[in-house]
Amino acid sequence: MSIPVSLGDLPEQVRRFGTDAFLLTVGSDLAPRATAVRLRWEGLLLLAGAGRHAAANVEVNDLVALLWPTEADTGHALVVDGWAEVRVGDGTENQVAIQPSSAILHLTARTWSQ
Numbered sequence: 001m002s003i004p005v006s007l008g009d010l011p012e013q014v015r016r017f018g019t020d021a022f023l024l025t026v027g028s029d030l031a032p033r034a035t036a037v038r039l040r041w042e043g044l045l046l047l048a049g050a051g052r053h054a055a056a057n058v059e060v061n062d063l064v065a066l067l068w069p070t071e072a073d074t075g076h077a078l079v080v081d082g083w084a085e086v087r088v089g090d091g092t093e094n095q096v097a098i099q100p101s102s103a104i105l106h107l108t109a110r111t112w113s114q
Helices: 008-016 052-060
Strands: 002-005 020-028 032-042 043-052 061-069 076-087 094-107
Touching: 008 032, 008 076, 008 094, 020 043, 020 052, 032 052, 032 061, 043 052, 043 076, 052 076, 052 094, 061 094
Parallel strands: none
Antiparallel strands: 002 094, 020 032, 020 061, 032 043, 043 094, 061 076, 076 094
């Protein structure tokens, strides 16, 4: 069971779930990759540090998803779909800027069986 989250309500949900999430990308080999990231807002964009593989995947395929694992009190995970672009960092790490396009609270399978 999924509950849609409006983009206007997304900042509140991100505050609720916290800044640590998983960035899901797909590269030229079509293999999915999950990378743990720490997020912050910049206007309407979510920014995350991006390692070499995540940045390379985003360069090939700009469609990404963010996943926050299940919240204990509700049994829902937060899933955000969007588009991303790589921003070259001035240090050792690039950043990925993510423009959310949709978001849901998704009831996990563990919760279904209860």
